[in-house]
Amino acid sequence: xxxEYMKHLKFFVFLCILTFTVSCGQQKKYIEYKVKEGETxxxxxxxxxxxTRDLLRLNPxxxxxxxxxxxxxxxxxxxxxxDKTVKTIVTDEVVDEVVNNTEKExxxxxxxxxxxDFVIYEVKKGDTFYSLTRFYNVSQEELIVLNPELSEGLKTxxxxxxxxxxxxxxxxNSIYEDFIEEDISLKVAMLLPFKANEFDSISHKNIFNKSxxxxxxxxxxxxxxxxxxxxxxxxxxxxxxxxxxxxxxxKIRQILSENDLNSxxxxxxxxxxxxxxxxxxxxxxxxxxxxxxxKQSNFSSSKLIKTTPEKEVFREELVSFIKENxxxxxxxxxxxxxxxxxxSSSKIIQSLEAHDSISKVHLLKPNNGxxxxxxxxxxxxxxxxxxIVLTTNDNVMVADALNSLISLPDSTKVKxxxxxxxxxxxxxxxxKLAKIGFTYVSDEYVDEASHTTQLFNQQYYSxxxxxxxxxATKGFDITYDILIRLxxxxxxxxxxxxxxxxxxxxxxDYNKKLLGITENKGLFIVQYNNDLSLTRLK
Numbered sequence: 001x002x003x004e005y006m007k008h009l010k011f012f013v014f015l016c017i018l019t020f021t022v023s024c025g026q027q028k029k030y031i032e033y034k035v036k037e038g039e040t041x042x043x044x045x046x047x048x049x050x051x052t053r054d055l056l057r058l059n060p061x062x063x064x065x066x067x068x069x070x071x072x073x074x075x076x077x078x079x080x081x082x083d084k085t086v087k088t089i090v091t092d093e094v095v096d097e098v099v100n101n102t103e104k105e106x107x108x109x110x111x112x113x114x115x116x117d118f119v120i121y122e123v124k125k126g127d128t129f130y131s132l133t134r135f136y137n138v139s140q141e142e143l144i145v146l147n148p149e150l151s152e153g154l155k156t157x158x159x160x161x162x163x164x165x166x167x168x169x170x171x172x173n174s175i176y177e178d179f180i181e182e183d184i185s186l187k188v189a190m191l192l193p194f195k196a197n198e199f200d201s202i203s204h205k206n207i208f209n210k211s212x213x214x215x216x217x218x219x220x221x222x223x224x225x226x227x228x229x230x231x232x233x234x235x236x237x238x239x240x241x242x243x244x245x246x247x248x249x250x251k252i253r254q255i256l257s258e259n260d261l262n263s264x265x266x267x268x269x270x271x272x273x274x275x276x277x278x279x280x281x282x283x284x285x286x287x288x289x290x291x292x293x294x295k296q297s298n299f300s301s302s303k304l305i306k307t308t309p310e311k312e313v314f315r316e317e318l319v320s321f322i323k324e325n326x327x328x329x330x331x332x333x334x335x336x337x338x339x340x341x342x343x344s345s346s347k348i349i350q351s352l353e354a355h356d357s358i359s360k361v362h363l364l365k366p367n368n369g370x371x372x373x374x375x376x377x378x379x380x381x382x383x384x385x386x387x388i389v390l391t392t393n394d395n396v397m398v399a400d401a402l403n404s405l406i407s408l409p410d411s412t413k414v415k416x417x418x419x420x421x422x423x424x425x426x427x428x429x430x431x432k433l434a435k436i437g438f439t440y441v442s443d444e445y446v447d448e449a450s451h452t453t454q455l456f457n458q459q460y461y462s463x464x465x466x467x468x469x470x471x472a473t474k475g476f477d478i479t480y481d482i483l484i485r486l487x488x489x490x491x492x493x494x495x496x497x498x499x500x501x502x503x504x505x506x507x508x509d510y511n512k513k514l515l516g517i518t519e520n521k522g523l524f525i526v527q528y529n530n531d532l533s534l535t536r537l538k
Contacts, residue, residue, distance in 0.1 A: 029075065029076055030058070030073050030074065030075060030076060031073075031074060031075075031076045032071050032072070032073060032074075033071070033072055033073075033074040034069055034070070034071055035066045035067070035068055035069065035070040035071075035072060036068060037068040038068075039066075039068075040064060040065050040066075040182070041055050041056055041059070041062065041063075041064050041065070041066065041072075042064065042181070042182055044072075044074070048074060048075065050075065051490075052064075052179075052181060052182075052489070053177065053179040053488070055072075055074070057124055057156065058072070058073045058074070058075075059072045059073055060156045064182050065182075114161065116165075117164060117165060118146070118161040118162065118163065118164055118165060119136065119161070119162035119163050119165060120159060120160070120161060120162070121136075121159070121160055121162050122157065122158070122159050122160075123154050123155060123156055123157060123158040123159075123160060124156065124177060127154055127156075127177075128154070129143065129154065130450065130451060130452070131175065131502075132154075132162070132175075134447070134450070134502050135175045135500070135502060136162045136163060137536055137537075137538065138162060138163050142163065143160065143162070146160070146161040146162075146163070147160045147161055174498070174499035174500065175499045175500065175501070176485070176495065176498050176499035176500060176501040176508075177498070177499070178484050178488075178501075179487075179488045180231075180234055180235060180236060180484070180487045180488070181487060181488055181489030183237075184235075184236055184237065184487050184489055185236075185237040185238075185239075186236060186237065186238050186239070186265050186266075186483060186486055186487065187238075187239045187241070187263060187264045187265050188228075188238060188239065188240050188241070188264060188265065188266055188267075188268065188483065189241050189242075189243065189259075189261055189264040189266075189267045189268070189269075190221070190224065190240065190241070190242045190243065190267075190268045190269055191243045191245050191252075191255070191267060191268070191269035191270045191271075191275075191279065192217050192220065192221060192242070192243075192244070192245060192269050192270070192271060193213070193217060193244070193245045193246055193247040193270070193271055193272070194217055194218075194221075194244045194246075195244055195246045195247075215469070215471065216271075216291075216471045217271070219468070219469045219471035219472040219475065220290065220471050220472065220474060220475035221242070221475060222460070222463075222464055222468075222472050222475065223460070223468060223471070223472035223473055223474065223475025223476035223477075223479070224268070224475040224476065224478075224479040225463070226456065226459050226460055226463065226472075226476050227475070227476045227477075227479035227480035227483065228240055228479065228483070229459070229463075230459070230480065231480070231483055231484065231487065236483070236487045238483065241259075241264070243255050243259070245269070245270050245271070245275060247271075247272065247275075249274065249275060249278060252270065252275045252278050252279065253278070256278075256279065256282050256283075261279070261282075261283050261285070262283050262284050262285055264285055265285065265486050265492075266285060266286050266287075266288060266482055266483075266486060266492060267279060267283065267285060267286070267287045267288065268288045268290060268478070268479060268482065269288070269289075269290060271290065271291055272293070273289070273293040273295040273296055273298075273299070274295070276289045276299075276304060277299065277300075277301065277304070280299075280301035280303045280304045281301060283303065284303070285303070286303055286305055286492050286493070287301070287303050287304050287305065288305045288307060288478065288482055289304055289305065289306050289307060289308075290307055290474070290475075290478050291307075291308065292308035296308075296310070297310055299517055300517070301517070302516030302517060302518075304517060304518070305482075305492075305510070305518045305519075305520075306517070306518065306519040306520060307478050307508070307520050308443060308520065309443055309519065309520055309521050309522065309523055310519065311420065313519075313521050313523065314419045314420060314441045314443075314523065315347065315348065315419045315441075317419070317441050317523045317525070318348075318389070318417060318418075318419040318441050318525075319348055319351045319352060321441075321525050321537070321538055322352060322358075322387065322389070322417070323352065323355045323357070323358070326357065326358060326385070326387060327357055327385075328357075328384075328385065329381075329384045329385030329386060329387065330362065330379055330380060330381055330384060330385070330386045330387070331352065331358060331360070331361050331362065331387050331389075332361070332362045332363075332364060332376075332379055332380075332386070332387070332388045332389070333345050333348055333349055333361060333362065333363050333364070333388075333389050333391060334364045334365075334371065334388060334389065334390050334391065334392070334401055335363065335364075335365060335390075335391040335392055336365065336366060336391075336392040336394050336397055345363060345391045348361075348389060348391065349361045349363060362379050364376070364379070366397055369396060369397065370396070370397065370400040370401075371397075371400065371401055371404065372404075373404040373407065373408075376404055376405065376408070377408070377412070380408065380412050380414065381412070382409065382411035382412045383411055385413075385415075386412065386413060386414045386415070387414075387415050387417065388405065388414055388415070388416045388417065389416075389417045389418065389419075390416060390417070390418045391418070391419075392424075393420060393422040393423070393424045394424060395423075395424045395427060398424040398425060398427075398428070399424070399427065399428065402416070402428055402432055402433075402436065403432075405436055406432050406435050406436055414436055414437075415436065415437040415439065416436045416437070416438050416439070417438075417439045417440065418438075418439075418440050418441075419440070419441045420440075420441070421440040421441075421442065425438075425440070430528065430532050431532070433528045434528045434529060434530050434531075434532055435530075437527060437528065438527070438528045439525060439526065439527040439528070439537065440525075440526055441523055441524070441525060441526075442523065442524050442525075442526050443506065443507075443522070443523055443524070444470070444505045444506060444524070445505060445507075445524040445526055445534070445536050446473075446504065446505040447536075452503070452504055453504050453505075456468065456473070456476060456504050460472060460476075470505075473504050473505050473506075474505075474506065476503070476504060477503035477504055477505060477506040477508075478506070480503055481501055481503055481506070481508050485501075493512070493518065496510035496511070496512070496518060500522055506522065507522030507523065507524065508520055508522050509521045509522035524536050524538065525537040525538035
């Protein structure tokens with residue numbers, strides 16, 4: 001009797017669990033919610049413990065301040081009220097899901113199959129053809145060929161094919177979506193050496209000569225001003241406080257003692273690595289280091305944000321590109337035998353030969369300071385792919401190697417790469433670089449035809465009666481990217497997890513290392529074309 005009773009009891013419990021599970025599985029993901037007097041999309045999102053931008057995505061036709069009794073779509077979840085209690089949203093109507101469970105399973109299966117062959121993207125509110133083509137490096141025409149429905153424009157919620165995935169290709173899918181929180185206010189401190197002397201007392205080296213430093217600081221600031229002006233026009237209230245550091249650690253300490261820099265949302269600068277470390281050690285807010293320094297690899301503070309990639313990242317980017325695109329042919333590393341932190345021949349060879357599609361990497365080193373063309377011809381093959389990676393910045397060796405490679409027989413084609421396009425390559429005629437399809441890793445790429453570039457140039461010229469320099473554009477890109485992320489209302493470091501961003505000439509793809517230091521890994525692969533134009537390959 002007892003055993004029989006227990007069997008019935010277990011069966012009853014099983015039925016209860018099954019019923020509960022099925023019931024939960026049939027709950028709708030989204031429901032309708034009627035806006036109450038005084039509520040905004042921001043307050044509703046906060047009560048739902050979700051981001052305002054996500055709620056606006058669900059309701060693309062609803063303003064940030066909807067009228068009372070406006071019906072919106074919200075996730076079917078519990079709402080946190082202002083008195084911190086939790087209650088379930090009660091509504092008379094439930095929004096039907098777009099597809100029923102059977103249709104959803106079919107669509108999910110199709111989507112999984114599509115993702116094997118194509119980069120797939122779901123269109124979000126605010127997306128444009130420009131933002132998608134810039135991020136994924138495809139043209140609008142290519143998108144329309146893969147998705148004919150796009151001839152009628154982008155629509156929120158569309159799932160589209162971006163491009164076919166090549167075998168072994170690593171695809172970056174996450175785009176940071178600019179979003180400005182309503183009534184957001186930011187306080188920013190900018191620390192720059194407007195009156196700096198040229199002598200670096202710590203390293204005993206002139207890392208900038210006097211005129212170059214003055215130009216950099218002035219132009220960087222003028223570019224940053226355009227970024228601040230642009231964001232103010234978009235409704236962001238910005239208090240910008242500029243401090244002259246004078247390239248003097250004593251002055252830095254004085255600024256720290258006389259001002260509450262912790263009252264800022266972010267600090268941009270100082271320009272020198274040792275000063276940046278001093279500031280980061282004394283404050284609790286993010287400190288943005290706006291230039292590259294060899295010393296930045298020694299940073300230890302989690303508050304420091306490195307905006308320029310480490311040179312090691314340049315090498316990794318080149319190796320990754322070659323692995324993804326080299327299938328068959330000859331691969332040659334040309335080095336001077338010297339140890340270079342970012343383009344070490346041995347590191348490149350080791351990494352490449354570990355890849356399945358690359359069986360052999362040849363290494364050529366100079367004899368008596370140069371490499372005879374005949375040594376190239378012994379390895380290079382006619383009518384085959386011949387890729388050559390230069391890992392030296394020696395002026396004579398670079399010039400000698402390139403002169404040999406541009407004078408090869410017509411049947412022997414080569415393509416030349418480097419991870420570090422230093423001054424040695426600036427001395428080479430662009431016609432020669434174009435002839436060998438010279439391809440390099442860069443932390444800048446400007447599309448002069450883009451609307452963003454043209455708008456920035458116009459704004460800068462209108463205010464300063466001159467076109468922006470490289471430094472001015474960097475000042476704009478760094479300042480705009482950091483402040484637009486803060487304008488989302490989220491912590492700056494939290495936005496770094498939401499994707500990479502492209503500005504006028506820079507890519508910002510921030511990653512946090514094991515020690516908590518945040519660094520930008522955003523780089524481009526750029527190729528010279530026969531007409532001397534540049535093409536971004538990645």
